[in-house]
Amino acid sequence: MNDEMHKYLKAVGSRIRCELNDLKRTTESAAKELEVPLKDLKDIIEGKKDEETTFRFIDRLSDFYPIDGKQLYLLKDDTINGIRYMGSSASYKSRRVFNRKSKSGELKPYYEYRDTAMSRLCLFKPEWILMLREVNDFDPYNPDMVLNKGHNLHQFGLFVGPVNFYWEDINGINHCTKMQTRDSNYITPFLKHSFTTRDANELAYIVACTNGGEVSRAQREAYALGPELLKNFILNFRSKNEASIQLLKQYIFNDIHSLDSIDKLLKSFDKKLDIYKIISTDTAITSYEYEVLSSILKVEVSDLVFPEYREEDDMVLNYNSSTKPHSYPSIENPRYLIHQCAKTSKMPFLKGSIIEVLCTETDISYPIKRSLHTYMINFGKSEINLEYKYKDKIYKKKLYPYDSIYLKPFIQFALGNPSRGKSNLFCVGISGSMNLAAQKELSTLAEPPRVITELQEWY
Numbered sequence: 001m002n003d004e005m006h007k008y009l010k011a012v013g014s015r016i017r018c019e020l021n022d023l024k025r026t027t028e029s030a031a032k033e034l035e036v037p038l039k040d041l042k043d044i045i046e047g048k049k050d051e052e053t054t055f056r057f058i059d060r061l062s063d064f065y066p067i068d069g070k071q072l073y074l075l076k077d078d079t080i081n082g083i084r085y086m087g088s089s090a091s092y093k094s095r096r097v098f099n100r101k102s103k104s105g106e107l108k109p110y111y112e113y114r115d116t117a118m119s120r121l122c123l124f125k126p127e128w129i130l131m132l133r134e135v136n137d138f139d140p141y142n143p144d145m146v147l148n149k150g151h152n153l154h155q156f157g158l159f160v161g162p163v164n165f166y167w168e169d170i171n172g173i174n175h176c177t178k179m180q181t182r183d184s185n186y187i188t189p190f191l192k193h194s195f196t197t198r199d200a201n202e203l204a205y206i207v208a209c210t211n212g213g214e215v216s217r218a219q220r221e222a223y224a225l226g227p228e229l230l231k232n233f234i235l236n237f238r239s240k241n242e243a244s245i246q247l248l249k250q251y252i253f254n255d256i257h258s259l260d261s262i263d264k265l266l267k268s269f270d271k272k273l274d275i276y277k278i279i280s281t282d283t284a285i286t287s288y289e290y291e292v293l294s295s296i297l298k299v300e301v302s303d304l305v306f307p308e309y310r311e312e313d314d315m316v317l318n319y320n321s322s323t324k325p326h327s328y329p330s331i332e333n334p335r336y337l338i339h340q341c342a343k344t345s346k347m348p349f350l351k352g353s354i355i356e357v358l359c360t361e362t363d364i365s366y367p368i369k370r371s372l373h374t375y376m377i378n379f380g381k382s383e384i385n386l387e388y389k390y391k392d393k394i395y396k397k398k399l400y401p402y403d404s405i406y407l408k409p410f411i412q413f414a415l416g417n418p419s420r421g422k423s424n425l426f427c428v429g430i431s432g433s434m435n436l437a438a439q440k441e442l443s444t445l446a447e448p449p450r451v452i453t454e455l456q457e458w459y
């Protein structure tokens with residue numbers, strides 16, 4: 001068994017210990033109930049058994065107790081020294097062309113897809129997509145353009161070259177917009193969209209950084225709950241004030257209060273308050289009403305407030321020509337020019353930028369460091385040097401044009417542009433399962449590190 005596998009099986013053993021603690025089973029009592037020799041179970045928990053035996057035990061555990069055994073199949077870190085790298089030639093080899101109908105009704109090439117760097121540690125699925133269908137207008141109903149059906153993933157996209165972008169809005173109306181190099185967009189899951197080129201002789205492509213969010217992670221449970229139950233969780237976000245009221249009612253009913261009983265509590269605070277007025281959709285809930293309600297329900301105001309719907313958040317367009325880049329780390333020491341890409345407050349941890357590297361040498365004493373899983377692709381003509389720090393060691397990597405890379409959260413990195421040519425690095429970050437809600441909860445625990453190091457019984 002190699003070191004990595006041993007480390008992995010020790011982690012799985014710790015996770016099994018944690019689950020047995022949750023079930024209030026000692027090693028002895030679990031071994032007896034599950035009819036497993038005590039020595040074997042001790043070895044499994046200490047990571048001394050092989051993978052097959054360990055997983056067979058997890059299956060036995062989840063058959064016997066009402067638990068989701070798949071949660072114990074821990075993720076295997078697929079990074080090498082904290083990163084995953086995909087060179088341009090490996091990307092090129094993964095290319096595949098898909099046809100769509102043309103205006104004559106025949107199937108003709110539409111896109112060429114190429115894989116870029118990915119890791120199983122996060123829900124990024126970034127694709128390099130070449131536009132093969134040429135149009136010569138901006139008609140959103142151009143018969144040569146074919147919308148897709150939309151997809152489950154959020155899409156954060158970078159445009160390179162003369163690309164037309166099309167989408168069907170929530171009311172079923174098509175739109176087309178002219179995009180150019182360095183423009184970017186955000187597409188809400190399941191909105192139909194498409195891309196074409198305005199000039200087949202010029203390179204026109206997008207980097208579609210599709211990524212799963214909380215809903216993707218909740219899918220496993222959602223399938224089990226089924227469509228009828230899932231409907232109850234869907235708040236009416238696009239109708240004025242409705243989602244806020246539905247959410248408020250959910251809190252009230254979860255506390256086994258009725259509207260009448262909560263109204264009495266409200267009135268004991270302030271006679272003028274009326275729950276029936278608060279939940280009428282005519283007016284938005286005021287901040288004073290939220291404050292009183294949050295103190296009655298013993299939750300934070302931020303837990304009660306649901307963001308207001310803005311149609312422009314469904315499809316966010318960012319034109320590079322109308323955004324002003326900033327110097328990093330400072331105007332006095334401008335190592336990079338950072339061009340912010342499309343943003344939506346719905347996805348506060350989805351952050352995209354174009355990094356223009358101004359310095360020739362890398363210098364890790366001015367690091368970029370983020371809490372996010374980071375994906376980068378060099379879409380410029382200059383090679384870029386990457387220097388990064390992982391577990392107190394410094395590593396170096398060259399990013400040639402079309403090379404892409406994934407970096408684990410909190411890795412510090414610095415970039416250099418030895419040729420001084422115009423550099424273009426698309427850099428996107430997303431949060432993983434350790435999202436804001438998980439981070440808040442983790443931080444409040446008495447001994448947070450024990451979440452992944454539990455080796456002891458609970459008493």
Ligand SMILES: [Fe+2]
Nearest residue numbers: 151155193208
């Ligand atoms: Fe897409």
